[in-house]
Ligand code: GDD
Protein backbone atom coordinates (compact mmCIF):
# COMPACT_ATOMS: atom_id res chain seq x y z
CA UNK A 1 0.00 0.00 0.00
CA UNK A 2 2.71 2.42 1.04
CA UNK A 3 5.00 1.16 -1.71
CA UNK A 4 4.96 4.59 -3.32
CA UNK A 5 6.37 6.36 -0.30
CA UNK A 6 9.98 5.37 0.09
CA UNK A 7 12.37 7.03 2.48
CA UNK A 8 15.01 8.93 0.63
CA UNK A 9 15.74 12.36 -0.73
CA UNK A 10 12.80 12.16 -3.16
CA UNK A 11 10.41 11.61 -0.26
CA UNK A 12 8.81 14.99 0.46
CA UNK A 13 8.04 13.97 4.05
CA UNK A 14 11.74 14.10 4.85
CA UNK A 15 12.04 17.54 3.42
CA UNK A 16 9.55 18.88 5.93
CA UNK A 17 11.24 17.02 8.76
CA UNK A 18 8.84 14.27 9.74
CA UNK A 19 10.31 12.06 12.44
CA UNK A 20 11.68 8.63 11.65
CA UNK A 21 11.65 7.62 15.31
CA UNK A 22 9.22 8.47 18.10
CA UNK A 23 10.58 7.90 21.58
CA UNK A 24 7.67 7.35 23.96
CA UNK A 25 8.32 8.13 27.61
CA UNK A 26 5.65 7.27 30.20
CA UNK A 27 5.96 9.53 33.22
CA UNK A 28 4.51 9.77 36.67
CA UNK A 29 6.25 12.11 39.09
CA UNK A 30 9.48 12.37 37.10
CA UNK A 31 9.94 16.13 37.26
CA UNK A 32 13.66 15.95 37.98
CA UNK A 33 14.42 13.35 35.29
CA UNK A 34 12.72 14.53 32.10
CA UNK A 35 15.11 17.34 31.21
CA UNK A 36 18.16 15.11 31.68
CA UNK A 37 16.58 12.42 29.52
CA UNK A 38 15.71 14.95 26.81
CA UNK A 39 19.32 16.18 26.71
CA UNK A 40 20.64 12.63 26.53
CA UNK A 41 18.26 11.79 23.67
CA UNK A 42 19.38 14.89 21.82
CA UNK A 43 23.01 13.88 22.24
CA UNK A 44 22.65 10.23 21.31
CA UNK A 45 20.25 10.64 18.38
CA UNK A 46 22.34 13.07 16.33
CA UNK A 47 21.66 12.45 12.67
CA UNK A 48 18.29 10.79 13.31
CA UNK A 49 14.97 12.54 12.69
CA UNK A 50 13.42 11.90 16.08
CA UNK A 51 10.72 13.18 18.39
CA UNK A 52 9.90 12.41 21.98
CA UNK A 53 6.36 11.92 23.27
CA UNK A 54 5.99 12.18 27.03
CA UNK A 55 2.78 10.60 28.29
CA UNK A 56 2.11 11.98 31.74
CA UNK A 57 -0.77 10.91 33.97
CA UNK A 58 -1.27 14.38 35.40
CA UNK A 59 1.63 13.96 37.84
CA UNK A 60 1.12 15.85 41.10
CA UNK A 61 4.76 16.97 40.95
CA UNK A 62 4.01 18.85 37.73
CA UNK A 63 6.13 16.72 35.37
CA UNK A 64 3.90 17.77 32.48
CA UNK A 65 4.66 21.44 33.15
CA UNK A 66 8.38 20.76 32.84
CA UNK A 67 7.73 18.86 29.60
CA UNK A 68 5.58 21.71 28.25
CA UNK A 69 8.51 24.00 28.97
CA UNK A 70 10.81 21.79 26.88
CA UNK A 71 8.22 21.58 24.12
CA UNK A 72 8.04 25.39 23.94
CA UNK A 73 11.73 25.38 23.07
CA UNK A 74 11.96 22.32 20.83
CA UNK A 75 9.14 21.19 18.55
CA UNK A 76 10.45 17.62 18.67
CA UNK A 77 9.15 17.41 22.23
CA UNK A 78 5.47 16.55 22.67
CA UNK A 79 3.40 16.11 25.77
CA UNK A 80 0.25 14.09 26.31
CA UNK A 81 -1.31 14.95 29.64
CA UNK A 82 -3.88 12.34 30.66
CA UNK A 83 -6.42 13.20 33.32
CA UNK A 84 -8.25 10.72 35.57
CA UNK A 85 -6.21 7.76 34.34
CA UNK A 86 -3.24 5.79 35.59
CA UNK A 87 -1.21 2.98 34.12
CA UNK A 88 2.10 2.35 32.49
CA UNK A 89 0.86 0.07 29.69
CA UNK A 90 -2.00 2.36 28.74
CA UNK A 91 0.33 5.35 28.66
CA UNK A 92 2.78 3.54 26.36
CA UNK A 93 0.00 2.45 24.01
CA UNK A 94 -1.40 5.94 23.80
CA UNK A 95 2.03 7.42 23.18
CA UNK A 96 2.88 5.03 20.35
CA UNK A 97 -0.52 5.53 18.74
CA UNK A 98 -0.03 9.29 18.89
CA UNK A 99 2.99 8.86 16.65
CA UNK A 100 3.05 8.55 12.88
CA UNK A 101 6.75 7.77 12.61
CA UNK A 102 7.67 4.38 11.13
CA UNK A 103 9.44 3.36 14.35
CA UNK A 104 8.56 3.83 18.01
CA UNK A 105 10.61 3.19 21.12
CA UNK A 106 9.51 3.02 24.74
CA UNK A 107 11.95 4.07 27.44
CA UNK A 108 11.55 4.87 31.14
CA UNK A 109 11.95 8.47 32.21
CA UNK A 110 14.09 7.69 35.25
CA UNK A 111 17.31 7.03 33.30
CA UNK A 112 17.39 3.35 34.33
CA UNK A 113 17.33 2.34 30.67
CA UNK A 114 20.26 3.00 28.36
CA UNK A 115 19.27 5.50 25.69
CA UNK A 116 22.64 5.10 23.95
CA UNK A 117 21.32 1.77 22.57
CA UNK A 118 18.61 3.54 20.56
CA UNK A 119 20.63 4.15 17.36
CA UNK A 120 21.63 0.49 17.24
CA UNK A 121 18.03 -0.62 17.84
CA UNK A 122 16.83 1.70 15.09
CA UNK A 123 19.45 0.34 12.69
CA UNK A 124 18.18 -3.22 13.25
CA UNK A 125 14.60 -2.21 12.44
CA UNK A 126 15.55 -0.09 9.44
CA UNK A 127 17.73 -2.86 8.05
CA UNK A 128 14.73 -5.21 8.23
CA UNK A 129 16.53 -7.69 10.52
CA UNK A 130 13.76 -7.34 13.07
CA UNK A 131 10.31 -5.89 13.68
CA UNK A 132 10.85 -5.63 17.42
CA UNK A 133 14.09 -4.93 19.26
CA UNK A 134 14.16 -5.59 22.99
CA UNK A 135 16.60 -3.99 25.41
CA UNK A 136 17.54 -7.07 27.41
CA UNK A 137 19.07 -7.45 30.86
CA UNK A 138 19.20 -11.22 30.62
CA UNK A 139 21.45 -11.88 27.66
CA UNK A 140 25.20 -11.74 27.55
CA UNK A 141 26.43 -8.21 28.03
CA UNK A 142 23.28 -7.11 29.88
CA UNK A 143 22.66 -6.91 33.60
CA UNK A 144 20.23 -5.91 36.31
CA UNK A 145 22.76 -5.54 39.08
CA UNK A 146 21.01 -2.50 40.50
CA UNK A 147 18.11 -4.76 41.59
CA UNK A 148 17.84 -5.75 45.23
CA UNK A 149 17.48 -9.46 45.99
CA UNK A 150 13.70 -9.34 46.26
CA UNK A 151 13.21 -7.49 42.97
CA UNK A 152 15.66 -9.75 41.18
CA UNK A 153 13.84 -12.87 42.43
CA UNK A 154 10.42 -11.53 41.43
CA UNK A 155 11.68 -10.53 38.00
CA UNK A 156 13.19 -13.95 37.38
CA UNK A 157 10.07 -15.77 38.57
CA UNK A 158 7.83 -13.70 36.30
CA UNK A 159 10.16 -14.28 33.36
CA UNK A 160 10.11 -18.03 33.99
CA UNK A 161 6.30 -18.09 34.19
CA UNK A 162 6.01 -16.11 30.97
CA UNK A 163 8.34 -18.49 29.17
CA UNK A 164 6.71 -21.70 30.37
CA UNK A 165 3.07 -20.73 30.42
CA UNK A 166 2.92 -18.44 27.41
CA UNK A 167 5.72 -20.05 25.43
CA UNK A 168 7.57 -16.76 25.13
CA UNK A 169 11.04 -17.16 23.60
CA UNK A 170 12.44 -13.72 24.38
CA UNK A 171 14.95 -13.76 27.25
CA UNK A 172 13.71 -10.56 28.88
CA UNK A 173 9.99 -10.15 28.18
CA UNK A 174 9.61 -8.08 31.38
CA UNK A 175 11.81 -5.32 30.04
CA UNK A 176 10.23 -1.91 29.68
CA UNK A 177 12.76 -0.85 27.03
CA UNK A 178 12.11 -1.70 23.38
CA UNK A 179 11.62 -0.39 19.87
CA UNK A 180 9.00 -1.60 17.39
CA UNK A 181 7.81 -0.99 13.85
CA UNK A 182 4.78 1.20 14.32
CA UNK A 183 2.70 -0.53 11.61
CA UNK A 184 3.16 -3.87 13.39
CA UNK A 185 2.25 -2.29 16.70
CA UNK A 186 -0.84 -0.72 15.16
CA UNK A 187 -2.07 -4.19 14.14
CA UNK A 188 -1.64 -5.58 17.65
CA UNK A 189 -2.88 -2.54 19.57
CA UNK A 190 -6.59 -3.45 19.74
CA UNK A 191 -5.75 -6.70 21.58
CA UNK A 192 -3.41 -5.16 24.16
CA UNK A 193 -4.40 -4.61 27.76
CA UNK A 194 -4.21 -1.02 28.91
CA UNK A 195 -3.99 -2.10 32.51
CA UNK A 196 -0.78 -3.17 34.15
CA UNK A 197 2.94 -2.76 33.70
CA UNK A 198 3.94 -5.42 31.21
CA UNK A 199 3.36 -3.87 27.83
CA UNK A 200 6.26 -5.69 26.16
CA UNK A 201 5.15 -9.10 27.43
CA UNK A 202 1.66 -8.31 26.19
CA UNK A 203 2.98 -7.38 22.73
CA UNK A 204 5.08 -10.55 22.49
CA UNK A 205 2.33 -12.85 23.77
CA UNK A 206 -0.30 -11.25 21.54
CA UNK A 207 1.89 -11.57 18.45
CA UNK A 208 2.26 -15.32 19.11
CA UNK A 209 5.68 -15.65 17.58
CA UNK A 210 4.76 -13.64 14.50
CA UNK A 211 7.03 -10.73 15.38
CA UNK A 212 10.67 -11.08 14.34
CA UNK A 213 12.56 -10.10 17.47
CA UNK A 214 16.16 -9.32 18.33
CA UNK A 215 17.48 -8.57 21.81
CA UNK A 216 20.26 -6.12 22.51
CA UNK A 217 21.95 -6.14 25.91
CA UNK A 218 21.88 -3.19 28.27
CA UNK A 219 22.64 -2.51 31.90
CA UNK A 220 19.65 -1.59 34.03
CA UNK A 221 20.87 1.41 36.00
CA UNK A 222 19.72 2.80 39.30
CA UNK A 223 17.21 5.55 39.72
CA UNK A 224 18.57 9.07 40.11
CA UNK A 225 15.54 11.01 41.32
CA UNK A 226 12.06 10.11 42.55
CA UNK A 227 10.86 6.61 43.33
CA UNK A 228 9.60 3.47 41.61
CA UNK A 229 5.85 3.13 41.09
CA UNK A 230 6.03 -0.62 41.00
CA UNK A 231 4.22 -2.00 44.05
CA UNK A 232 3.12 -5.46 45.14
CA UNK A 233 -0.10 -5.08 43.11
CA UNK A 234 2.00 -5.41 39.98
CA UNK A 235 2.19 -9.15 40.65
CA UNK A 236 -1.59 -9.32 40.42
CA UNK A 237 -1.62 -7.44 37.14
CA UNK A 238 0.99 -9.82 35.82
CA UNK A 239 -1.02 -12.93 36.74
CA UNK A 240 -4.10 -11.39 35.20
CA UNK A 241 -2.24 -10.70 31.96
CA UNK A 242 -0.97 -14.29 31.80
CA UNK A 243 -4.49 -15.66 32.38
CA UNK A 244 -6.04 -13.32 29.84
CA UNK A 245 -3.50 -14.33 27.20
CA UNK A 246 -4.03 -18.01 28.04
CA UNK A 247 -7.78 -17.75 27.54
CA UNK A 248 -7.30 -15.93 24.26
CA UNK A 249 -8.63 -12.70 25.74
CA UNK A 250 -12.04 -14.19 26.42
CA UNK A 251 -11.56 -13.18 30.03
CA UNK A 252 -10.14 -9.73 30.57
CA UNK A 253 -7.83 -8.88 33.39
CA UNK A 254 -10.40 -6.56 34.88
CA UNK A 255 -13.15 -9.15 34.74
CA UNK A 256 -10.91 -11.69 36.45
CA UNK A 257 -10.15 -9.28 39.25
CA UNK A 258 -13.83 -8.36 39.53
CA UNK A 259 -14.84 -12.03 39.75
CA UNK A 260 -12.09 -12.70 42.27
CA UNK A 261 -13.31 -9.84 44.45
CA UNK A 262 -16.81 -11.29 44.08
CA UNK A 263 -15.63 -14.64 45.45
CA UNK A 264 -14.02 -12.90 48.39
CA UNK A 265 -17.36 -11.13 48.86
CA UNK A 266 -19.09 -14.48 49.19
CA UNK A 267 -16.75 -15.43 52.02
CA UNK A 268 -17.28 -12.04 53.68
CA UNK A 269 -21.04 -12.51 53.35
CA UNK A 270 -20.98 -15.96 54.94
CA UNK A 271 -18.66 -14.83 57.72
CA UNK A 272 -20.92 -11.88 58.55
CA UNK A 273 -23.97 -14.11 58.47
CA UNK A 274 -22.26 -16.58 60.79
CA UNK A 275 -21.16 -13.94 63.27
CA UNK A 276 -24.52 -12.12 63.31
CA UNK A 277 -26.76 -15.17 63.31
CA UNK A 278 -24.79 -17.84 65.17
CA UNK A 279 -22.79 -15.74 67.61
CA UNK A 280 -24.98 -12.69 68.24
CA UNK A 281 -28.31 -14.45 67.71
CA UNK A 282 -29.63 -11.96 65.13
CA UNK A 283 -32.67 -13.36 63.27
CA UNK A 284 -31.82 -14.97 59.91
CA UNK A 285 -33.40 -12.41 57.52
CA UNK A 286 -31.68 -9.48 59.25
CA UNK A 287 -28.39 -11.36 59.49
CA UNK A 288 -28.60 -12.27 55.80
CA UNK A 289 -29.30 -8.64 54.86
CA UNK A 290 -26.37 -7.50 57.01
CA UNK A 291 -24.16 -10.07 55.25
CA UNK A 292 -25.15 -8.73 51.85
CA UNK A 293 -24.53 -5.13 52.88
CA UNK A 294 -21.13 -5.85 54.39
CA UNK A 295 -20.13 -7.96 51.36
CA UNK A 296 -21.21 -5.29 48.87
CA UNK A 297 -19.32 -2.65 50.82
CA UNK A 298 -16.14 -4.70 51.01
CA UNK A 299 -16.46 -5.60 47.33
CA UNK A 300 -16.72 -1.94 46.49
CA UNK A 301 -13.63 -1.08 48.51
CA UNK A 302 -11.61 -3.96 47.04
CA UNK A 303 -12.68 -3.14 43.49
CA UNK A 304 -11.76 0.47 44.03
CA UNK A 305 -8.30 -0.60 45.21
CA UNK A 306 -7.59 -3.49 42.85
CA UNK A 307 -9.87 -3.89 39.87
CA UNK A 308 -10.17 -0.22 39.07
CA UNK A 309 -7.00 1.01 40.66
CA UNK A 310 -6.16 2.97 37.52
CA UNK A 311 -9.50 4.79 37.84
CA UNK A 312 -9.71 4.85 41.63
CA UNK A 313 -12.54 6.99 43.02
CA UNK A 314 -11.42 9.52 45.58
CA UNK A 315 -13.05 11.95 48.00
CA UNK A 316 -16.75 12.57 47.58
CA UNK A 317 -16.89 10.38 44.47
CA UNK A 318 -16.40 7.36 46.75
CA UNK A 319 -19.77 7.87 48.46
CA UNK A 320 -21.56 8.40 45.17
CA UNK A 321 -19.83 5.33 43.71
CA UNK A 322 -20.74 3.20 46.73
CA UNK A 323 -24.43 4.08 46.47
CA UNK A 324 -24.41 3.35 42.74
CA UNK A 325 -22.62 0.07 43.42
CA UNK A 326 -25.34 -0.97 45.91
CA UNK A 327 -27.92 -0.20 43.25
CA UNK A 328 -26.10 -2.13 40.53
CA UNK A 329 -25.63 -5.14 42.81
CA UNK A 330 -29.26 -5.16 43.92
CA UNK A 331 -30.45 -5.36 40.34
CA UNK A 332 -27.74 -7.97 39.75
CA UNK A 333 -29.24 -10.06 42.52
CA UNK A 334 -32.63 -10.05 40.75
CA UNK A 335 -30.94 -11.06 37.50
CA UNK A 336 -29.08 -13.81 39.35
CA UNK A 337 -32.19 -15.26 40.99
CA UNK A 338 -34.26 -14.83 37.81
CA UNK A 339 -31.82 -16.78 35.68
CA UNK A 340 -31.35 -19.45 38.35
CA UNK A 341 -35.15 -19.96 38.57
CA UNK A 342 -35.63 -20.28 34.84
CA UNK A 343 -32.73 -22.72 34.48
CA UNK A 344 -34.05 -24.74 37.41
CA UNK A 345 -37.47 -24.72 35.75
CA UNK A 346 -36.07 -26.39 32.64
CA UNK A 347 -33.54 -28.64 34.32
CA UNK A 348 -33.92 -29.13 38.07
CA UNK A 349 -30.20 -29.49 38.77
CA UNK A 350 -29.51 -27.22 41.76
CA UNK A 351 -25.82 -26.58 41.15
CA UNK A 352 -26.26 -25.85 37.44
CA UNK A 353 -29.07 -23.39 38.12
CA UNK A 354 -27.12 -21.83 40.98
CA UNK A 355 -23.96 -21.44 38.91
CA UNK A 356 -25.85 -19.99 35.94
CA UNK A 357 -27.50 -17.45 38.24
CA UNK A 358 -24.20 -16.51 39.88
CA UNK A 359 -22.53 -16.09 36.46
CA UNK A 360 -25.38 -13.89 35.31
CA UNK A 361 -25.02 -11.82 38.47
CA UNK A 362 -21.30 -11.28 38.17
CA UNK A 363 -21.47 -10.46 34.44
CA UNK A 364 -24.27 -7.97 35.10
CA UNK A 365 -22.50 -6.37 38.04
CA UNK A 366 -19.29 -6.15 36.05
CA UNK A 367 -20.86 -4.59 32.99
CA UNK A 368 -22.96 -2.11 34.94
CA UNK A 369 -20.17 -1.15 37.35
CA UNK A 370 -17.97 -0.33 34.39
CA UNK A 371 -20.74 1.79 32.90
CA UNK A 372 -21.93 3.65 35.97
CA UNK A 373 -19.61 3.32 38.95
CA UNK A 374 -16.09 3.42 37.51
CA UNK A 375 -16.99 4.92 34.17
CA UNK A 376 -14.17 6.35 32.09
CA UNK A 377 -14.00 10.08 32.49
N1 GDD B 1 2.10 7.69 32.51
C1 GDD B 1 2.44 6.84 33.49
N2 GDD B 1 1.44 6.31 34.27
N3 GDD B 1 3.72 6.49 33.67
C2 GDD B 1 4.02 5.64 34.67
C3 GDD B 1 3.04 5.07 35.52
C4 GDD B 1 1.68 5.45 35.30
O1 GDD B 1 0.76 5.01 35.97
N4 GDD B 1 3.67 4.25 36.40
C5 GDD B 1 4.98 4.32 36.11
N5 GDD B 1 5.20 5.16 35.08
C6 GDD B 1 6.48 5.52 34.45
C7 GDD B 1 7.52 6.03 35.41
O2 GDD B 1 7.42 7.42 35.59
C8 GDD B 1 8.81 5.61 34.72
O3 GDD B 1 9.18 6.53 33.73
C9 GDD B 1 8.43 4.30 34.05
O4 GDD B 1 7.03 4.33 33.90
C10 GDD B 1 8.86 3.06 34.86
O5 GDD B 1 8.31 3.15 36.14
P1 GDD B 1 9.14 2.85 37.46
O6 GDD B 1 8.27 3.19 38.60
O7 GDD B 1 10.49 3.48 37.38
O8 GDD B 1 9.25 1.27 37.36
P2 GDD B 1 10.46 0.33 37.69
O9 GDD B 1 11.79 0.96 37.44
O10 GDD B 1 10.23 -0.19 39.04
O11 GDD B 1 10.18 -0.81 36.60
C11 GDD B 1 10.82 -0.78 35.36
O12 GDD B 1 11.55 -1.92 35.22
C12 GDD B 1 10.82 -3.11 35.01
C13 GDD B 1 11.77 -4.21 34.77
O13 GDD B 1 12.08 -4.82 35.93
C14 GDD B 1 9.83 -0.60 34.19
O14 GDD B 1 10.58 -0.36 33.02
C15 GDD B 1 9.03 -1.81 33.93
O15 GDD B 1 8.29 -1.65 32.72
C16 GDD B 1 9.96 -2.96 33.78
O16 GDD B 1 9.19 -4.13 33.62
Ligand code: MN
Pocket residue numbers: 108110112223228
Ligand atom coordinates in the same frame (compact mmCIF):
# COMPACT_ATOMS: atom_id res chain seq x y z
MN1 MN C 1 12.40 2.78 37.17
